[in-house]
Amino acid sequence: MDANVTREVYLDYQSSKPVDPRVLDAMHPYFSIKFGNPSSLHLVGDEATKVLEDSREKVAAFIGANQKEIIFTSGATESNNLALIGYAMRNKRKGNHIIISEVEHISIFNITKYLERNGFEVTRVPVDQYARVSPKKLESRITDRTILVSIGYASNEVGTIQPMEEICDVIKRKGIAIHTDAVAAEGLLPLDVNEVPIDLMSISSNDIYGPKGLGVLYIRDGVSVVPTIIGGGQERGLRSGTENIPAVVGMAEATQICSAEMPEEAKRLSSFRDRLIKGVLNKIPKAYLNGHPTERLKNNAHFRFEGVEGESLLLSLKDRGISVSTGSACTSKTLEPSHTLIACGLLHEEAHGSLEFTFGRFNTESDIERVLDVLPGVLERLRGLSPLYEKELIQ
Amino acid sequence: MDANVTREVYLDYQSSKPVDPRVLDAMHPYFSIKFGNPSSLHLVGDEATKVLEDSREKVAAFIGANQKEIIFTSGATESNNLALIGYAMRNKRKGNHIIISEVEHISIFNITKYLERNGFEVTRVPVDQYARVSPKKLESRITDRTILVSIGYASNEVGTIQPMEEICDVIKRKGIAIHTDAVAAEGLLPLDVNEVPIDLMSISSNDIYGPKGLGVLYIRDGVSVVPTIIGGGQERGLRSGTENIPAVVGMAEATQICSAEMPEEAKRLSSFRDRLIKGVLNKIPKAYLNGHPTERLKNNAHFRFEGVEGESLLLSLKDRGISVSTGSACTSKTLEPSHTLIACGLLHEEAHGSLEFTFGRFNTESDIERVLDVLPGVLERLRGLSPLYEKELIQ
Numbered sequence: 001m002d003a004n005v006t007r008e009v010y011l012d013y014q015s016s017k018p019v020d021p022r023v024l025d026a027m028h029p030y031f032s033i034k035f036g037n038p039s040s041l042h043l044v045g046d047e048a049t050k051v052l053e054d055s056r057e058k059v060a061a062f063i064g065a066n067q068k069e070i071i072f073t074s075g076a077t078e079s080n081n082l083a084l085i086g087y088a089m090r091n092k093r094k095g096n097h098i099i100i101s102e103v104e105h106i107s108i109f110n111i112t113k114y115l116e117r118n119g120f121e122v123t124r125v126p127v128d129q130y131a132r133v134s135p136k137k138l139e140s141r142i143t144d145r146t147i148l149v150s151i152g153y154a155s156n157e158v159g160t161i162q163p164m165e166e167i168c169d170v171i172k173r174k175g176i177a178i179h180t181d182a183v184a185a186e187g188l189l190p191l192d193v194n195e196v197p198i199d200l201m202s203i204s205s206n207d208i209y210g211p212k213g214l215g216v217l218y219i220r221d222g223v224s225v226v227p228t229i230i231g232g233g234q235e236r237g238l239r240s241g242t243e244n245i246p247a248v249v250g251m252a253e254a255t256q257i258c259s260a261e262m263p264e265e266a267k268r269l270s271s272f273r274d275r276l277i278k279g280v281l282n283k284i285p286k287a288y289l290n291g292h293p294t295e296r297l298k299n300n301a302h303f304r305f306e307g308v309e310g311e312s313l314l315l316s317l318k319d320r321g322i323s324v325s326t327g328s329a330c331t332s333k334t335l336e337p338s339h340t341l342i343a344c345g346l347l348h349e350e351a352h353g354s355l356e357f358t359f360g361r362f363n364t365e366s367d368i369e370r371v372l373d374v375l376p377g378v379l380e381r382l383r384g385l386s387p388l389y390e391k392e393l394i395q
Numbered sequence: 396m397d398a399n400v401t402r403e404v405y406l407d408y409q410s411s412k413p414v415d416p417r418v419l420d421a422m423h424p425y426f427s428i429k430f431g432n433p434s435s436l437h438l439v440g441d442e443a444t445k446v447l448e449d450s451r452e453k454v455a456a457f458i459g460a461n462q463k464e465i466i467f468t469s470g471a472t473e474s475n476n477l478a479l480i481g482y483a484m485r486n487k488r489k490g491n492h493i494i495i496s497e498v499e500h501i502s503i504f505n506i507t508k509y510l511e512r513n514g515f516e517v518t519r520v521p522v523d524q525y526a527r528v529s530p531k532k533l534e535s536r537i538t539d540r541t542i543l544v545s546i547g548y549a550s551n552e553v554g555t556i557q558p559m560e561e562i563c564d565v566i567k568r569k570g571i572a573i574h575t576d577a578v579a580a581e582g583l584l585p586l587d588v589n590e591v592p593i594d595l596m597s598i599s600s601n602d603i604y605g606p607k608g609l610g611v612l613y614i615r616d617g618v619s620v621v622p623t624i625i626g627g628g629q630e631r632g633l634r635s636g637t638e639n640i641p642a643v644v645g646m647a648e649a650t651q652i653c654s655a656e657m658p659e660e661a662k663r664l665s666s667f668r669d670r671l672i673k674g675v676l677n678k679i680p681k682a683y684l685n686g687h688p689t690e691r692l693k694n695n696a697h698f699r700f701e702g703v704e705g706e707s708l709l710l711s712l713k714d715r716g717i718s719v720s721t722g723s724a725c726t727s728k729t730l731e732p733s734h735t736l737i738a739c740g741l742l743h744e745e746a747h748g749s750l751e752f753t754f755g756r757f758n759t760e761s762d763i764e765r766v767l768d769v770l771p772g773v774l775e776r777l778r779g780l781s782p783l784y785e786k787e788l789i790q
Binding site for chain 1: 403405407410411412413414415416419426427428430431432434435436437438439440443469470471472473475476480500501502505506509601606607608609623624625626627628635636637638639640641642706709710712713716717718719720721
């Protein structure tokens with residue numbers, strides 16, 4: 001690590017994760033030595049085919065799936081495209097109605113807008129103040145034209161975990177397919193397609209400390225989609241393009257490490273989370289927790305601070321070497337308030353006064369203490385500069 | 396290298412290339428240390444944004460393009476999808492006719508079949524016996540509904556280089572857009588979009604010894620496409636998904652190495668090619684060169700051997716530690732004869748009796764000598780077993 005980065009406290013694991021050095025070690029031989037194309041018939045190609053299928057088996061085991069239900073893609077965004085566009089286009093004769101929630105990832109929003117321009121109707125079911133989808137409300141949106149429901153397993157912003165089993169109960173009873181973008185939850189919750197009868201699930205490699213540029217779409221046996229990337233017919237014709245073997249090996253290794261360490265790691269992360277939440281709410285006046293108080297990801301603490309802009313907070317913390325987020329990295333360069341916070345009922349200025357902390361494998365207790373040391377002073381200073389906050393104090 | 400691989404002579408560079416160790420060194424810090432998401436606003440994210448744009452500039456320079464004309468994708472197959480589907484869907488009001496050649500990569504064939512199912516008409520222009528497209532024949536296929544022509548820069552099978560400047564002359568005069576899949580040519584020929592006025596060009600990272608899982612679509616300024624992967628709006632909205640920074644850095648490094656070494660490397664590879672072609676045609680009776688005798692890639696030697704199956708040859712060479720190909724890796728696991736060879740006028744059995752050798756950066760003179768030592772004996776043995784070949788001798 002260069003000196004610059006060592007000094008930094010990184011609390012934005014939801015937007016990007018470092019590749020675990022053990023994962024990188026596993027990938028290493030496949031870049032320059034065992035570099036074959038699985039479609040080739042010679043020795044180098046045979047080896048690639050074997051490692052591709054071994055890796056697929058490991059990734060399948062991570063979510064309780066069969067090997068043939070795993071399609072490698074270039075990442076979660078592509079998996080979401082293949083799931084929604086692929087399923088909708090394949091099954092449009094059954095109906096043209098799709099249901100998502102108001103707190104989905106922007107890729108789901110934009111994919112469903114594309115589907116709307118192509119003859120589909122999309123309903124967004126609202127959420128409660130904690131960003132939770134109500135299975136009952138969801139059920140009330142179902143029509144006889146509904147073919148697909150897509151609900152993220154957990155919010156990548158406020159960390160709220162959805163009641164997926166109950167949601168599946170409602171959906172599956174009606175014979176409708178269910179997709180979940182499980183990226184925010186993976187590695188933090190056990191994801192088992194035998195216990196939660198999801199039909200289509202997007203996961204990403206980087207979100208379990210694997211390399212970027214690789215994702216998976218789990219497609220339950222019997223569920224049909226059309227491909228969104230067309231070509232040489234790799235991945236059972238559902239995702240063409242030469243397989244990215246080093247990345248596949250890396251993701252497989254990442255699943256192994258994750259499965260072995262998840263129970264311990266979950267304890268460690270939730271102690272950080274609880275320490276930060278308690279510390280912030282105790283030390284800082286007019287600070288509030290966004291998202292669900294208990295049904296939340298173990299690595300997520302998301303706050304709203306009255307009378308400050310989240311972006312000013314982020315930049316002040318940046319000056320002090322602390323990296324955090326004001327929300328989804330995928331939209332953080334826009335000036336729009338978080339759609340998730342708005343869906344939870346926050347006003348625009350409340351949404352803008354929010355800050356997200358997400359922890360991960362390489363954080364230590366001292367990172368949390370550092371935030372608790374620095375944050376109260378930063379807030380005091382910013383609030384001192386804010387005409388808005390002063391006005392509130394006077395009232 | 397493990398002992399098994401060291402002993403191997405790898406002559407199938409068209410199907411997969413090792414990552415150059417210098418490229419891997421350049422990528423290394425970006426996996427686990429500088430792992431930021433360019434969309435994040437903090438220090439780690441800023442660094443990622445900078446390296447993304449620096450890399451884009453290097454890749455742009457490699458083909459004489461502007462930075463903003465470079466869209467990173469997950470590979471050449473995706474680039475071809477974005478080029479053809481993206482351009483066709485964006486410009487369908489101008490017309491619905493697309494022209495390709497009979498010797499395109501299978502991804503182009505399958506993408507155009509998809510477009511045919513979606514209201515487009517596709518014409519395949521034939522080639523001569525050397526797999527060359529005639530600009531005149533191409534011109535004769537143009538109608539007032541033609542919006543796009545896609546011709547591969549060079550054949551990934553028989554190595555024939557297309558007369559791209561003349562083709563562009565014909566196409567551009569009519570105001571039609573031209574796409575080229577330049578994957579087979581990249582790193583072997585200078586590709587300069589100022590000299591050859593291509594509108595859309597697919598290149599891949601691995602084909603210049605960069606990592607797999609990354610490609611580029613060059614989109615000339617002023618040419619419009621719709622995205623094929625929808626989401627958070629990365630890559631100017633044309634290719635969503637978190638950017639794969641380590642791979643982007645790797646491809647940028649690969650372009651630098653390639654530019655610096657191409658002149659020397661071209662000489663080295665063409666000496667191998669000429670040695671192998673001369674040796675094979677001299678030593679082996681009834682052996683013929685497929686593809687163009689002079690307008691061919693410097694790393695490609697492609698032969699037809701009377702009276703044998705290419706697959707038997709491949710397997711016999713595999714037993715002797717020599718990796719070659721019977722054609723495109725992307726289709727080599729099917730039993731279909733190469734569509735390229737059929738388009739050149741070969742009979743099915745002639746196409747099946749063909750073998751492709753492609754050289755690269757890590758081959759040495761001794762690899763070529765090894766083939767010339769081994770191949771004549773292998774052919775003699777196989778022909779001895781072949782009732783077909785005996786019959787011919789008797790006649």
